[in-house]
Amino acid sequence: AQSVAQPEDQVNVAEGNPLTVKCTYSVSGNPYLFWYVQYPNRGLQFLLKYITGDNLVKGSYGFEAEFNKSQTSFHLKKPSALVSDSALYFCAVRETGANNLFFGTGTRLTVIP
Amino acid sequence: DAGVTQSPTHLIKTRGQQVTLRCSPKSGHDTVSWYQQALGQGPQFIFQYYEEEERQRGNFPDRFSGHQFPNYSSELNVNALLLGDSALYLCASSLGPTGYTFGSGTRLTVV
Numbered sequence: 508a509q510s511v512a513q514p515e516d517q518v519n520v521a522e523g524n525p526l527t528v529k530c531t532y533s534v535s536g537n538p539y540l541f542w543y544v545q546y547p548n549r550g551l552q553f554l555l556k557y558i559t560g561d562n563l564v565k566g567s568y569g570f571e572a573e574f575n576k577s578q579t580s581f582h583l584k585k586p587s588a589l590v591s592d593s594a595l596y597f598c599a600v601r602e603t604g605a606n607n608l609f610f611g612t613g614t615r616l617t618v619i620p
Numbered sequence: 621d622a623g624v625t626q627s628p629t630h631l632i633k634t635r636g637q638q639v640t641l642r643c644s645p646k647s648g649h650d651t652v653s654w655y656q657q658a659l660g661q662g663p664q665f666i667f668q669y670y671e672e673e674e675r676q677r678g679n680f681p682d683r684f685s686g687h688q689f690p691n692y693s694s695e696l697n698v699n700a701l702l703l704g705d706s707a708l709y710l711c712a713s714s715l716g717p718t719g720y721t722f723g724s725g726t727r728l729t730v731v
Contacts, residue, residue, distance in 0.1 A: 511662075539718055550624075550710055551663070551722040558718055597662055601718075606676040607653060608712075608720060610662035 509534045509602045513611035520588045521619050528583040528614045530598030539601040540581040541608065542572055544594045551597065557581060568592070588618045624649075624713050624723035632729045633701050639728060641696040645713030646721045651675075652694040653720070654686060655710040663710055669694050698728075706730045 510533045520526045532538055539558055543551040555566025562574045572583045581598060595615050599608040625644040633639050645652050651670045655663035665678035669688035688694045692713075698705055708725045 541720070543722070548727075550626075550724040551712075553721065556718060599662075606651075606668050606670075607665035607678065608655075608663075609665070612662045 509600055509605070509609045511598050511600050511609055511611035513596075513598055513614045515614050516612075517615050517617070519617045519619060522590055523587050526585050526588045526592070526616065526618070528596050528598075528616060530581045530583065530611060531579050532581060532598070532600045533579060534600055534602040536603035538603075540572075540574060541599040541601070542566065542570070542581075542583050543597045543599060545597065545613075546594050554583070554596075588616075590618045590620050592616060593618045624711055624721050626709075626711050626723035626726050628726060629724070630727045630729075632731060635701055635703060635730055637701050638697065638699045639701060641698075641709050641711075641726045641728070643694045643696070643711030643713075643723060645692050645694070645711075649713035649715045649719075649721065650692050651714045652688055652692065653712045653714070654694070654696045655712065656680070657708040657710055657725070659707070666696070701730045703730050 512531045541556045542554040555564050557564045557574045565571045570585050595613050597613050598611045627642045653668040654666040657663040666680050667677040668675045672688045683699045685697045710725045711723045712720045714720045
């Protein structure tokens with residue numbers, strides 16, 4: 508069975524500092540991994556995905572994520588946080604042969620001015 | 621190019637009633653998935669429609685049903701509403717397995 512863990516419910520970071528939002532996963536076979544962001548009262552906005560290839564994936568708004576197969580992790584990173592990055596971030600996985608995304612419980616990122 | 625459109629944005633229903641939510645997929649997308657996001661939780665997969673048939677279903681009771689039309693739009697129906705059905709319902713469309721685009725959701729409140 509597939510699962511996604513986002514171990515931190517809340518991450519606080521000062522504006523201009525680097526940020527990391529953690530995600531680990533468990534699936535059968537090779538995973539498809541995704542990061543989405545959700546602003547208040549809005550749907551999910553796509554940030555980036557890993558399907559295959561280079562372990563470092565670059566996405567929207569300066570975000571990137573590194574796929575680490577041995578640690579089954581897919582942490583989201585950004586070199587310099589902006590106040591506007593404050594939102595709820597979801598990691599999701601799609602198992603090979605499945606048609607659905609399985610989401611983590613989300614991490615609330617707060618960037619402090 | 622419009623993204624995924626969901627209607628209505630908000631609605632309030634009484635316990636025991638039935639509700640229909642609607643979704644128009646992104647142009648060019650042929651697959652529609654529905655997710656339920658309860659307050660403070662991640663989205664949970666309800667079901668997916670492709671070629672007007674339910675292709676996969678999550679762990680939701682039969683009170684949750686759906687339909688996909690020839691133009692790829694979709695409806696989610698929930699019968700015999702419970703207070704616990706209160707949530708944000710998200711529609712996602714895709715073409716193939718890796719490009720999921722989400723709508724802004726329908727906020728359902730059951731009282």
